[in-house]
Amino acid sequence: MQATSTVDRPEALAQTASRSWHKAIKDLSHGFSQRQLWAHLGWQDIKQRYRRSVLGPLWITIGMGVTAGGLGLMYSTIFGMDASQYVPYMTVGFMIWYFIQGCLSAGTEVFIQNEGLIKQLPAPITIHVLRTVWREFLLFLHNFVVYFIILAVFWTTISPHLSWRIVTVIPALALLVVNGGWVVLLFGVASTRFRDIPPVVNSLMQLLFFMSPIVWPIEKLEEHAGPRAALAQINPIYHFVEIIRAPLLGTDQQWHHWAVVLGITAGGWLLALFVLRNYRARVAYWV
Known part of the structure; x- marks a missing residue:
């Protein structure tokens, strides 16, 4: 008979005992119920980053402002666009991108960096x-x-382009945050098991940035690429950017962006819950 390793046995027993949708949903609901804990830890992460700094977290806003002003004026000249149109376009795009990038990058390290808390x-x-x-x-x-x-x-x-449709930015931001949850959960579990994922994600981040309409206007792509501009539709980041940027700038919204985002939200959470159901108990052994 083949002997079972004493090291693998606790992990295997924990894995078998925890594979149920009830325990996965319970883990998620208990996490939400401890709002004071994760809210405090998240705020402390920001305070720790700017510890002993005079301006503190205001450096985040200053950095964004410098990026918007410097790159906005430069790229508006390169693309031959009016700065009053391009700078707001690029600024909102950067704000959304920083959130997406943060969830992807931090998600790959979320459990690895919290090894001590997970085990204790x-x-x-x-x-x-x-x-x-x-x-x-x-x-x-x-x-x-x-x-x-x-x-x-x-x-x-x-201001002449703004209308009541700006209120749609509220559900758009809510969808962005909800998708950030499954991204962090899915990439966090996968990266804990396969340590090659974090460097791969970080390597692809720059490529993903330049393939998304953050700096370059989608109209320029349609102007120069013709029918090939339709390939931008397969980039999920494009749809997330559009449902937020359009109401903030008062531009026309294309409702298929909402349909794509809702589909990604449903599919992403189904996949994340499946991973949570099957591998949540192994995270403590993998970190």
């Missing part, structure tokens, strides 16, 4: 997911201040 604190692993998403959302809110500054600077250009 008897808490749902989704607490670390919620902590990460909450931290990235706080960073997004700091960057969002720049939008109001840009709005004030280019008020005469943007």
Whole structure:
């Protein structure tokens, strides 16, 4: 008879005992119920980053403002566009991208970096997911201040296009945050098992940025690429950017972006819950 390793036995027993949808949903619901814990940890992450800094988290807003002003004026000249139209376009795109990038990058390290807490604190692993998403959302809110500054600077250009449709930015941001949850959970579990995933994701991040309409306007792609511009539709980031950027800038919304985002949300969470059901108990052994 083949002997079972004493090292693998606890992991195997824990894996078998925890494979149920009830325990996966329970882990998720208990994580949400401990809001004070993950909210406090997420805020402490930001405070720790700017410890002993005079301006503290305001450096996040300043950095976003410098990026919007410097790159906006430069690229508006390169693309031959009016700065009053291009700078707001690029600024909102960067704000959304920073949130997506943060969830992808931090998601690959979420359980690895919290090894001590996972092994010593008897808490749902989704607490670390919620902590990460909450931290990235706080960073997004700091960057969002720049939008109001840009709005004030280019008020005469943007204000005529704004309408009641700007309220759709609220469900759009909610969808962005909800998708950040399954991204962090899915990549977090996968990266804990396969340590090659974090460097692969970080290597592809720059490529993903340049393939998304953050800096370059989608109209320029359609102008020069013709029918091939339709390939941009297969980029999921494009749809997330559009459902938020369009109402903030008062441009026409194409509702198929919402359909794609809702489909990604449903599919992503189904996959993440499947991974949570089958591998949540192994995370403590993999870290």
